[in-house]
Amino acid sequence: MAIDPICGMQVDETTSLRAVRDGMTYYFCSDRCRRRFLGEEVAQPATRTGQSRFVCPMCPEVVSDAPGSCPKCGMALEPATPARDEAMNDELRDMTRRFWIAVVFGLPVFVASLPHMLAFSHATCLMTGAVAWMQLLFSTLVVWWAGAPLLARGWRSFRTLQLNMFSLIALGVIAAYGYSLVAMLFRGSANGKATPHLYFEAAATITALVLLGQVLELRARRRTGDAIRALLRLAPETARLVRDGVEEDISLSQVQKGDLLRVRPGERVPVDGIVVEGDSFVDESMITGEPLPVDKQKGSPMTGGTINGTGTFLMKAEKVGHDTLLARIVDTVAQAQRTRAPVQKLADRVAAWFVPAVMVVALATFLIWAIWGPEPRIAHALVNAVAVLIIACPCALGLATPMSVMVGIARGAQSGVLIRNAETIELLGKVDTIVIDKTGTLTEGKPAVTDIIAARSFSKEEVLRLAASLEQRSEHPIAHAIVAAAQARQIARDSPSAFNSRTGFGVEGVINGRSVAVGSFDLMTELGVQGVEPMRPHAEQLQTDGHTTVLVGVDGRIVGLLGVSDPPKESAAAAVAELKAMGLRLLVLSGDNNRTVSAMARHLGIDEAWAEVKPEEKLSRILALRSSGHVVAMTGDGINDAPALAAADVGIAMGTGTDVAIETSGITLVRGDLRGIVRAVVLSRAVMRNIRQNLVFAFLYNSLGIPVAAGVLYPLWGILLSPVVAAAAMSFSSVSVISNALRLRRTGH
Numbered sequence: 001m002a003i004d005p006i007c008g009m010q011v012d013e014t015t016s017l018r019a020v021r022d023g024m025t026y027y028f029c030s031d032r033c034r035r036r037f038l039g040e041e042v043a044q045p046a047t048r049t050g051q052s053r054f055v056c057p058m059c060p061e062v063v064s065d066a067p068g069s070c071p072k073c074g075m076a077l078e079p080a081t082p083a084r085d086e087a088m089n090d091e092l093r094d095m096t097r098r099f100w101i102a103v104v105f106g107l108p109v110f111v112a113s114l115p116h117m118l119a120f121s122h123a124t125c126l127m128t129g130a131v132a133w134m135q136l137l138f139s140t141l142v143v144w145w146a147g148a149p150l151l152a153r154g155w156r157s158f159r160t161l162q163l164n165m166f167s168l169i170a171l172g173v174i175a176a177y178g179y180s181l182v183a184m185l186f187r188g189s190a191n192g193k194a195t196p197h198l199y200f201e202a203a204a205t206i207t208a209l210v211l212l213g214q215v216l217e218l219r220a221r222r223r224t225g226d227a228i229r230a231l232l233r234l235a236p237e238t239a240r241l242v243r244d245g246v247e248e249d250i251s252l253s254q255v256q257k258g259d260l261l262r263v264r265p266g267e268r269v270p271v272d273g274i275v276v277e278g279d280s281f282v283d284e285s286m287i288t289g290e291p292l293p294v295d296k297q298k299g300s301p302m303t304g305g306t307i308n309g310t311g312t313f314l315m316k317a318e319k320v321g322h323d324t325l326l327a328r329i330v331d332t333v334a335q336a337q338r339t340r341a342p343v344q345k346l347a348d349r350v351a352a353w354f355v356p357a358v359m360v361v362a363l364a365t366f367l368i369w370a371i372w373g374p375e376p377r378i379a380h381a382l383v384n385a386v387a388v389l390i391i392a393c394p395c396a397l398g399l400a401t402p403m404s405v406m407v408g409i410a411r412g413a414q415s416g417v418l419i420r421n422a423e424t425i426e427l428l429g430k431v432d433t434i435v436i437d438k439t440g441t442l443t444e445g446k447p448a449v450t451d452i453i454a455a456r457s458f459s460k461e462e463v464l465r466l467a468a469s470l471e472q473r474s475e476h477p478i479a480h481a482i483v484a485a486a487q488a489r490q491i492a493r494d495s496p497s498a499f500n501s502r503t504g505f506g507v508e509g510v511i512n513g514r515s516v517a518v519g520s521f522d523l524m525t526e527l528g529v530q531g532v533e534p535m536r537p538h539a540e541q542l543q544t545d546g547h548t549t550v551l552v553g554v555d556g557r558i559v560g561l562l563g564v565s566d567p568p569k570e571s572a573a574a575a576v577a578e579l580k581a582m583g584l585r586l587l588v589l590s591g592d593n594n595r596t597v598s599a600m601a602r603h604l605g606i607d608e609a610w611a612e613v614k615p616e617e618k619l620s621r622i623l624a625l626r627s628s629g630h631v632v633a634m635t636g637d638g639i640n641d642a643p644a645l646a647a648a649d650v651g652i653a654m655g656t657g658t659d660v661a662i663e664t665s666g667i668t669l670v671r672g673d674l675r676g677i678v679r680a681v682v683l684s685r686a687v688m689r690n691i692r693q694n695l696v697f698a699f700l701y702n703s704l705g706i707p708v709a710a711g712v713l714y715p716l717w718g719i720l721l722s723p724v725v726a727a728a729a730m731s732f733s734s735v736s737v738i739s740n741a742l743r744l745r746r747t748g749h
Helices: 031-037 090-112 114-118 129-146 148-159 165-185 200-223 226-232 325-336 344-372 377-391 395-414 422-430 438-442 460-471 477-488 521-527 533-544 572-581 594-604 615-627 639-647 659-663 675-710 723-746
Strands: 018-021 024-027 238-243 246-251 260-263 272-278 280-283 294-296 313-319 417-419 433-437 448-454 498-502 506-511 514-519 548-554 557-565 585-589 608-610 632-636 650-654 667-669
Touching (some): 090 148, 129 165, 129 200, 148 200, 165 200, 226 325, 226 395, 344 377, 377 675, 377 723, 395 417, 395 422, 395 675, 395 723, 422 675, 433 438, 438 477, 438 585, 438 632, 448 460, 448 533, 460 506, 460 514, 460 548, 460 557, 477 548, 477 557, 521 548, 533 548, 572 594, 572 675, 594 608, 615 632, 615 639, 632 639, 639 650, 667 675, 675 723
Parallel strands (some): 433 585, 433 632, 585 608, 632 650, 650 667
Antiparallel strands (some): 018 024, 238 246, 272 313, 417 667, 448 557, 506 514
16 A cells, blocks of 8 residues: 555555656555646636635725725625635624624613613703713723724724725714713713713714624625525536546546546536537526526537436536636626726715715814704714714715626626626616627527539539538538538548638638639639529529528539528527517628528518628628617627627627637627527616616715704704614615615526
8 A cells, every 4th residue: 555645545556546756656546636746737626716815895906815804995805706605704703793792782881871862952961970980881892892893994094095984983983982981081970970961872882783784784795696606506516437437426626627427317517528428408507597408419518517317428528627617607707796887987986075075074063063053062063973974984885886786797697698897787788789690699500501503514412522622621600511511421522732711701722633612602703703693593592591502613613502501599589579679779790691681680570681791891880880879789609700799889799609709798698599688688777777776875875864964954853863873874775785786686587
């Protein structure tokens, strides 16, 4: 027996997992340990994505490698990506403990002050020295121990000149506590005389209520990560490895690219890969948002986290760790949640001046009441100034946008809609025109050759052989269809000695010394190929029926015509109807011929179609729409769509398309289904409506609360706002904003 030098486990020396270093042979319990020993990169499990970074929910630009509080707003930093398993974090645990300590010691202080509060308007209301000393002792514990984190954040805000909600809380609490301490010490309470108007209960109760607000807020904010936690939990913790005919359960982190994995009925697919044996139906709804199980057979792609049905199959791992689709979704969502929507700029501009303005208002309130208020003037002045400071805390305003963005982006990921940033959400809500590429977007993107028309002296097999020989070098879906048709007919293909792809036109090259061109009528005309016109009637008939036509020319003359059909996606018609019902203008944009594109548009109920558009023209068409005042979303999946996707206000890429298209888009539809556009638009509008509700509530709350706290209602109805009530209202405002944002989790259900 030997010892694994990495994990320390005992290993049988007959194992094939070994390595030689400095003339010594080492044995390993797993390939993961062996690779770590050799210094090779080992993929990490998806469940650890983003766990080492901490960000501020209110100031997403603040990122730290360790937990703590935000240097700008003072809020607690939280993990960039929530943990797989929901648990009470250290911040919440600490705040909860401090809150209950504040309740235990603050309640006697509050009860002792009830006679004082009930008789506030009578100057004869006095307190005994013993009660005052009890209030001092207990409120000191509440303010300086339980409320220590609040005061520390407030102090740092003044020290760094980053004034925030904790600046106001600290000022209010210390003002009430300091005034009471001075009043008690210098008015004879120590020798048994009474001390008038102490506000220890205000300092203690405000601290307790703010701590309660922090606890409720932390709990609510934790729920904003439920969607990501649900995604993280999709990945199983183990996989069943098949090696040399032997099956064993291993940790997901030990799965390597190329491993064969057995997936049994009811189990989750561990990583991304491809089926090599067996078949089954797989539920992909948790990633794509589509409820119907997908048939999987040999050669079918598999996505980690999806659920196998009643069958069993063997799959080959192709993407593991951070490379899996699930891990990339989690990363994308976590990053997008920390971006800012343009609407946030309004709140930022207000917040920049808000806290200093509130301090000025509080000072003015104190002076006005101290000069012209009723007796006792200083007491009234202090109470109203503290109420202004506490009720004006801008936490609701700061949380209004980021909370809605966090929940909305996570909800989109659960529906198969990956949103790159918050700006995309806002722009999509304003979109009035959606331009849709035909091939691979409206259609299945899996065309098939349906008709072959050969010119005289050429057979259909010869036409297909020449076309397939040249198209085997192309990546276009139509090229794949032509090659697949040749393979199905067992027609041998030759290798071209020269090849040139003409994007939007076709391909040309040399096969066995003969010049061959495969493509559109425009390509043949440009190359001067003869015999085009006799083929035009056949092409027009196929195009009227919705087929794409491809001409084949050899040595300057047309030898045949191929008819290729790419049927529309099953969900396309229903999705188009829903988008039109939302008041959106839909356009089909395609490089295909006018007859084919028009037939497709009529079939799906789309009123406008732009056909025979070259790749460079797609960009100019999008720019023309934008310059005419339209807010445009472009949907596509190919390399030639990338410039238009980038130029549109919102680019929407099919997850089944090219990486270039996905990288240049603000939204990716994981399944590549048009119903994803419907879900994205519905979600965007819901998020923006939710943000507006939050902002209206936050502005209304502060615009009404501050004047009431300052005492504007006192001359009319004798109404004053207690600092205790102000603290309760302030805490309620933050929780209300977060609770409203959490409603987005039900969007689309």
